[in-house]
Amino acid sequence: MPAALNRFKSALAEGRPLIGCWAGFADAYATEILGTAGFDWLVLDGEHAPNTIHTLSAQMGILHNTSTAPIVRVPIAEDWIIKQVLDAGAQTLLAPMIDTAEQAARVVRAMRYPPEGVRGSGAALGRASGFGAVPDYIATANDQMCLVVQIESRAALDNLEAICAVPGVDAAFIGPSDLANDMGHRGNANHPEIRAAMQDALARIRAAGKAPGILGLDPETTQTYRDWGAQMLGVGIDVLLFANAARKLAASWKP
Numbered sequence: 001m002p003a004a005l006n007r008f009k010s011a012l013a014e015g016r017p018l019i020g021c022w023a024g025f026a027d028a029y030a031t032e033i034l035g036t037a038g039f040d041w042l043v044l045d046g047e048h049a050p051n052t053i054h055t056l057s058a059q060m061g062i063l064h065n066t067s068t069a070p071i072v073r074v075p076i077a078e079d080w081i082i083k084q085v086l087d088a089g090a091q092t093l094l095a096p097m098i099d100t101a102e103q104a105a106r107v108v109r110a111m112r113y114p115p116e117g118v119r120g121s122g123a124a125l126g127r128a129s130g131f132g133a134v135p136d137y138i139a140t141a142n143d144q145m146c147l148v149v150q151i152e153s154r155a156a157l158d159n160l161e162a163i164c165a166v167p168g169v170d171a172a173f174i175g176p177s178d179l180a181n182d183m184g185h186r187g188n189a190n191h192p193e194i195r196a197a198m199q200d201a202l203a204r205i206r207a208a209g210k211a212p213g214i215l216g217l218d219p220e221t222t223q224t225y226r227d228w229g230a231q232m233l234g235v236g237i238d239v240l241l242f243a244n245a246a247r248k249l250a251a252s253w254k255p
Contacts, residue, residue, distance in 0.1 A: 089127035106167030164208035
């Protein structure tokens with residue numbers, strides 16, 4: 001029995017538009033609710049949300065039998081945490097702050113067993129191998145690994161084609177906020193210079209044969225990103241959806 005087919009990776013390769021949401025509550029119950037909404041993917045955020053390997057594992061378990069693909073954003077693209085989240089069942093990773101082709105290649109290798117990579121052979125302890133019930137997991141897992149790199153700096157823009165040319169990189173995801181900060185427009189991702197850079201980057205990613213992605217936080221901006229050619233389109237963050245709805249409700253009842 002081989003490793004499970006990564007349907008998200010296949011959909012990216014087919015060029016299908018994929019709509020997703022950030023999951024930042026770090027709680028399986030909240031993620032279970034999101035899993036009923038019909039999103040193609042959810043980012044389980046280990047970079048900025050208060051997740052641990054335990055909370056990430058629980059959320060992946062909740063989504064295991066749904067049509068929504070879990071994408072784990074690791075806090076830092078280092079071998080040790082990549083090993084843990086893959087053994088816990090992740091097949092798709094979002095790697096933050098990738099500035100060079102060399103960094104991207106290192107993540108690709110961390111996601112694969114030798115000789116293609118350096119991933120340690122301990123998946124029998126976790127969900128990845130069905131807790132040892134998938135006998136051919138190690139022999140077949142490499143082909144199902146999917147890597148989305150985050151493009152969040154001027155250096156990453158300068159190296160974009162080289163990053164996209166790394167075998168094993170499936171998609172490149174623009175980080176508007178960090179990009180704006182790095183380009184000298186802190187807190188202003190709508191600055192004309194940033195918008196022009198993002199539009200250009202999305203086109204370059206697609207021209208390089210990889211799936212372009214980006215996250216929008218309001219309908220107008222998100223529609224603009226879709227018009228610019230984003231294939232992997234984030235349309236919201238659960239924490240903000242909840243906070244904004246709660247504030248609106250409270251304000252509607254105040255005198």
